[in-house]
Amino acid sequence: MGRPLKEKINDLDLKNWKEYGDLLTDSLWLINERDKTGAHNNQYHGNFVPQIPHQLMRRFTKKGDVVLDAFLGNGTTLIESKRLGRNGIGIELLPDVAESARKNINQGELLNNTNDAFTDIIVGDSTAAITKDKVIDVLHEHGRNSIHHIILHPPYHDIIKFSNKQEDLSNTGTVEDFARRFGDVIENFVDLLERYRYLSIVIGDKYTNSEWVPLGFYLMQETMKRAPNLRLKSILVKNMANNRAKINQEKLWRYRALVGGFYIFKHEYILIFQKI
Numbered sequence: 344m345g346r347p348l349k350e351k352i353n354d355l356d357l358k359n360w361k362e363y364g365d366l367l368t369d370s371l372w373l374i375n376e377r378d379k380t381g382a383h384n385n386q387y388h389g390n391f392v393p394q395i396p397h398q399l400m401r402r403f404t405k406k407g408d409v410v411l412d413a414f415l416g417n418g419t420t421l422i423e424s425k426r427l428g429r430n431g432i433g434i435e436l437l438p439d440v441a442e443s444a445r446k447n448i449n450q451g452e453l454l455n456n457t458n459d460a461f462t463d464i465i466v467g468d469s470t471a472a473i474t475k476d477k478v479i480d481v482l483h484e485h486g487r488n489s490i491h492h493i494i495l496h497p498p499y500h501d502i503i504k505f506s507n508k509q510e511d512l513s514n515t516g517t518v519e520d521f522a523r524r525f526g527d528v529i530e531n532f533v534d535l536l537e538r539y540r541y542l543s544i545v546i547g548d549k550y551t552n553s554e555w556v557p558l559g560f561y562l563m564q565e566t567m568k569r570a571p572n573l574r575l576k577s578i579l580v581k582n583m584a585n586n587r588a589k590i591n592q593e594k595l596w597r598y599r600a601l602v603g604g605f606y607i608f609k610h611e612y613i614l615i616f617q618k619i
């Protein structure tokens with residue numbers, strides 16, 4: 344009988360593959376300008392550029408598929424999923440942040456969006472079993488059982504403290520604790536991901552006490568340990584342009600780097616896994 348025929352996982356017409364010149368296929372992503380069109384704004388400290396979920400959804404989902412973002416923040420993924428006609432479920436721990444995301448995805452161009460896609464926001468802790476139950480409830484409400492793409496953009500450990508809540512991943516004590524809690528999120532949702540579908544992790548590293556702490560590598564290892572049915576497909580390196588914390592301080596940072604014998608990090612990672 345041979346291998347089962349794999350279902351198509353995107354809407355690309357590969358007979359006309361040359362028409363998709365804007366789709367990235369290299370592992371180095373140089374995105375210098377954030378997409379600020381429509382509902383996107385840059386008001387949330389710690390948000391990612393909309394081009395990240397946009398590119399991922401076009402490669403790894405079809406119209407009508409369901410995308411889960413378990414660290415929703417200001418709603419970037421759901422704005423983009425709605426624009427692209429994908430259904431979106433977002434989880435955010437902080438009620439005020441979730442409320443702001445809700446406003447963002449229901450304004451302007453998106454109010455009259457004719458794509459028949461649902462967007463649901465759950466306020467909750469993505470490491471908790473009860474949050475998984477809520478995701479399943481939302482899926483059932485829409486006659487669904489599974490997810491077609493998972494996007495995870497967790498805090499970069501404690502670089503930005505999002506709150507004082509114990510459940511907040513930016514409040515975990517050690518890097519090991521942070522990785523373990525992130526692994527809990529992977530375990531919580533990987534069952535819901537359909538076979539052959541993709542999970543993407545967006546994460547940057549940090550410096551602490553004159554030492555480079557490779558958060559990206561920690562999370563990659565943890566993911567492989569916690570979900571052996573996820574296969575690493577790509578490690579993307581994306582430039583960090585206009586990092587707010589360092590804006591107008593380039594000279595100072597350059598001096599520090601020369602004195603301290605280190606390099607200023609200007610990149611973050613997008614780790615792409617496929618469920619097998």
Ligand SMILES: C[S@@+](CC[C@H](N)C(=O)[O-])C[C@H]1O[C@@H](n2cnc3c(N)ncnc32)[C@H](O)[C@@H]1O
Nearest residue numbers: 390391414416417419436468469496505511512
């Ligand atoms: C890096 S931000 C995500 C930003 C988002 N991609 C955007 O574009 O707005 C991480 C988010 O995860 C949330 N968070 C932290 N711990 C969480 C947890 N245990 N469950 C759900 N959300 C959590 C934080 O409140 C923060 O909004």
